[in-house]
Amino acid sequence: MTQCVVERLRPEAGDRVLDLGCGTGLYSRGLAERAGTVVCADPSPAMLAQLPADERLVPLCAGAEDLVEGRVRLPHDGYDGVLLKEVIHHVADPSRVLSGLARFLRPGGRILVVMLPTIIDYPLFDAALKLFQERQPDPERIAAALGDSGLAAELTFDEFPLTFSLERYAGMVRNRYMSLLSSFDDAEIEAGIAEIRDRHPGPELSFPDRFAFVLGVKG
Template sequence: MTLHPDDLAAHYERLADDFEESWAHSPAFVTWMNRCIGIRLALRPGDRAADIGCGSGLYARSMAEHAVTVVCVDPSTKMLAKLPTRPSLVPVRASIEDLAEGAVQLPHAGRLDAVLAKDVIHHARDVPMALRTLAALLAPGGRLVIVTWPLRIDYPLFGKAVEQHERAYIDPDDMARVLTDCGLRVEVTCERYHLSIAKEQWLAWVANRFMSLLCAFDDDELAEGLTEIDARYPGPVIEFEGRFVFTCASGQEDVSRG
């Protein structure tokens, strides 16, 4: 399911106050993810970067430790309000659809050295157009990192939610073909991280529809799903493997410079 941009913005507006509690439940996980992203973005002093779908800036903050500027893009005003007040973090209220359709122009568009798009590409109604838009943001030699889930996920969700994810799945090989056609070199890799979460907390997050895919279900369907999860994981703690796909694209350096 792809949410309408207005519905997507409303979804994250509602989640903004508790967003970091749910996604940053483990500081070690955030540190690990920032390391995975940082290795691939290879930010250097003086680089200009962007975090598309930045949320409250969990990953943009780390990027700003290396880049001179990080353009922080999100459709939620409340999410952007969570960003630290730093000259290096430049908030822009926009969805990936706004960028693809040209409704919003980013600072340094076409001259960005690094672009991160984590958990955002599935929100695009026209994925190839969104990918071409992201590619066009890059300077010569720029790096693009797209983070998604694999087709088969181990997250403790109910069966219908897993099926919903699989229906909406975007194949990294398809993304790679589009980005290759944009003149970029592409590499797809997968990383995994072991997660451990109190079941009570996890059920509360699911009940709050902390993942956008859960917006596909009404209250009755969600209640049934919560019962299913509760029965499948009888103990007080849920443990599972979080797996993440990194589609990394890079452009050719401009040999005419210098």
């Protein structure tokens, strides 16, 4: 995934990059190896506390709306790259946020939105898959929003093969490894796991993890 991100954002030495919704800095580290500075923005102080000790990584406690609405100021005037990895579905108004972020770009700067498509091949239970499809934004609409923000937009896909033991995956579902699963109580999760076991009786689960990469480039 880091390679897919870097190939699309194309950071260079001296560039400023904003990793929005950076979490523990998993992708910030890869970006910092090529860019000059990576601002690691996340609304969770607990996540930011886990960033690696690296002078190139600048922590900032803020969410997307905080930055776009000016409640929190960025430490630089302009950025060469902005990454939103599995963030856009948490945003109430994606078009407004993307338009605001586009204003932070330097000429030639890039915004990369990495997101799941509206239909996924995860071996989840039916109620979870249905809820995901209802809530997940359409990558085509995100590409259109970047275009409306004055950026040249491109939509591509990559997929990664995954294999888990059934028991490990059941544990991941029980621990609500996707934020979506927090919508279900313990009894519903256990019923869902039973549904998964009935549908996949073997010891392992193999499925593709397919992602949409929506790139916007400022002229």
